[in-house]
Amino acid sequence: xxxxxxxxxxxxxxxxxCEDVIxxxxxxxxxxxxxxxxxxRKGVYAxxxxxxxxxxxxxxxxxxxxxxxxxxxxxxxxxxxxxxxPLWQALGVVFGxxxxxxxxxxxxxxGQRRDLSFRQPADLGELEDYGYYxxxxxxxxxxxxxxxxxxxxxxxxxxxxxxxxxxxxxNILRDVGEDWDAGRVYLPAAVMEEAGLTRDxxxxxxxxxxxxxxxxxxxxxxxxxxxxxxxxxLRLDEDSRLPALSSLFLYRGIMDQVRADGYxxxxxxxxxxxxxAAALVDEARALLARDEKAALAAEGR
Numbered sequence: 010x011x012x013x014x015x016x017x018x019x020x021x022x023x024x025x026x027c028e029d030v031i032x033x034x035x036x037x038x039x040x041x042x043x044x045x046x047x048x049x050r051k052g053v054y055a056x057x058x059x060x061x062x063x064x065x066x067x068x069x070x071x072x073x074x075x076x077x078x079x080x081x082x083x084x085x086x087x088x089x090x091x092x093x094x095p096l097w098q099a100l101g102v103v104f105g106x107x108x109x110x111x112x113x114x115x116x117x118x119x120g121q122r123r124d125l126s127f128r129q130p131a132d133l134g135e136l137e138d139y140g141y142y143x144x145x146x147x148x149x150x151x152x153x154x155x156x157x158x159x160x161x162x163x164x165x166x167x168x169x170x171x172x173x174x175x176x177x178x179x180n181i182l183r184d185v186g187e188d189w190d191a192g193r194v195y196l197p198a199a200v201m202e203e204a205g206l207t208r209d210x211x212x213x214x215x216x217x218x219x220x221x222x223x224x225x226x227x228x229x230x231x232x233x234x235x236x237x238x239x240x241x242x243l244r245l246d247e248d249s250r251l252p253a254l255s256s257l258f259l260y261r262g263i264m265d266q267v268r269a270d271g272y273x274x275x276x277x278x279x280x281x282x283x284x285x286a287a288a289l290v291d292e293a294r295a296l297l298a299r300d301e302k303a304a305l306a307a308e309g310r
Contacts, residue, residue, distance in 0.1 A: 016102045016105065016106070017047070017048055017051055017102055017106070019102075020098050020099055020102050022095065023095035023096075023098040023099040023102075024051040024054055024055065024099050024102075026058070026095040026096075026099070027051070027054040027055045027057070027058035027095065027096065027099050028051075028054045030054070030057065030058040030061050031053075031054050031057040031058065031061070034057075034061055035057065036280070037256065037259040037260055037263070037281070037286075038053070038057060038256060040255070040259065040286060040290075041252050041253075041255040041256035041259055041290075042054075042252050042256065043252075044251055044252040044255060045154075045248065045249060045252045046248050048106060049154045049155070049157070049248070049249065051099070051102075051103070052103045052106070052107060052154045053151065053154060054099070055096070055099035055100050055102075055103045056100075056103070056147070056150045056151060056154075058096050058099070059096060059100060059114060059117075059150075060117060060147055060150075062079060062096060063076070063079060063117050063118055063121050064121065064143075066079060066121055067121045067124045067125055068124075068191075071125070073122075073125055076118065076121055076122065076125065079118065080115075080118050082097065083111065083114055083115065083118065086100065086101075086111070087111045087115075103154075107153045107154055107157055108153045108157075108158075109150070109153050110149075110153075112149075113146035113147070113149035113150050114146070114150065116141070116142050116146040116149075117142065117143065117146045117147065117150075119142050120139065120141075120142025120143035120144075120146065121143065123139055123142060123143075124143070124193075127192075127193050129193075129194045129195070129196075129197070129198055130195065130197045130198070131197060131198050131199060132197045132198070132199040132200070133197050133199070133200065133226075133227070133230055135197065136178070136181075136195065136197050136227075137174055137178075137230075139177075140173070140174035140177040140178060141170060141173070141174060143177055144173035144174055144176055144177035144180075145169075145170035145171070145173035145174045145177075146170075146173065147173045148168075148169030148170050148171075148172050148173035149166060149169055149170065149173075151169065152165065152166065152169045154249070155245045155246060155249040155252075155253055156244065156245050156246055156249070157246055157249075159246075164241070165241065165244055167237065168237040168238040168240075168241050168244075169238065171234040171235075171237045171238065172234070172235065172237070172238045172257060174234050175231045175232075175233075175234035175235045175260075175261075176260045178227055178228075178230060178231035178234070179231050179260050179261065179263050179264055181195040181196070181227065182224060182227055182228055182231065182263075182264060182267060182274065183263050183264075183267060183274055183278055183279060184274070184278060185211070185224070185274045185275055186214060186274055186275040186276055186277070186278075187278065189211050189212070189275070194208070194211065196223050196224075196227060197227075200223050200226050200227060201223050203222075203223075203226070204219045204220075204222035204223035204226065205219040205222075206219040206220055206222070206223045207219075211275070214275040214276055215275070216271065216272040216273065216274075216275055220272065220275070221272055224267075224272060224274075228264050231261075231264065232261065232264070235257055235260075235261050238253070238257060239254065239257060239296075242254050242297065242300060243300055243301065243304055250297055251290075251293060251294060251297055254293040254296065254297055255289070255290045255293045255294075257293070258289040258290065258292055258293040259281060259286055259289050259290070262281045262285065262286070262289050263279065263280075263281060266279040266280065266281050266282075266285070267279045
């Protein structure tokens with residue numbers, strides 16, 4: 010009698026391909042989610058590889074045809090088929106092991122379509138709506154990995170969406186200059202007008218008082234959106250709490266790094282140093298220990 014092979018082991022090469030994608034493209038995510046146990050960690054790698062493929066259709070290739078091709082592959086996958094390539098092989102294993110749903114994957118593709126026909130958001134509401142499709146959807150993709158085998162309610166889904174949107178706003182604040190050079194302004198028109206920030210300021214890469222005011226308005230909203238999952242972190246699986254909280258701290262730390270760099274995001278991308286990243290993970294670990302201790306005390310244990 011032969012023992013059934015572990016599908017994660019059977020598809021080790023496919024997951025290695027996905028891991029290489031996240032390692033090359035997102036140091037924060039890779040650093041934080043490497044703390045997960047192996048199956049969950051590999052699941053995150055596969056989800057990230059899908060999101061990277063979708064993002065590259067727009068930011069690297071600017072190709073609606075490639076995005077439509079990814080949509081057709083996802084539709085085939087959703088119908089029970091298996092498109093060619095390591096990404097789909099890995100996702101097939103993840104969907105077999107966790108309670109994943111294709112709906113947020115389709116929403117991610119809708120977000121990329123919005124980028125292909127980009128227009129500046131009118132206000133923060135429009136920016137957050139866009140943020141759901143390109144990043145809040147990722148929170149929903151990851152939630153079945155971080156709370157595996159247990160029901161997920163609407164409140165926790167809202168937390169996951171808020172975290173994804175917070176991270177997207179942070180990305181926008183980090184990449185203002187790069188986005189301007191690519192012909193995109195994600196800072197909402199109403200926020201710019203209220204701050205007195207003009208497109209001429211952006212074109213001249215002037216990190217003046219108006220720019221800092223507009224930047225901080227979006228940053229405050231980003232910081233607010235990090236709080237719900239931080240508050241509810243104990244609702245995740247015990248083995249997923251530190252990785253999730255670490256990713257939250259590391260991403261939120263990007264905004265502090267931009268500030269420390271004198272708002273030079275119009276000129277270059279700020280990155281959290283290895284030393285600061287280690288300190289942020291330690292801060293997440295300490296906060297989590299306090300929360301877990303308080304929860305045990307409340308239960309009388």
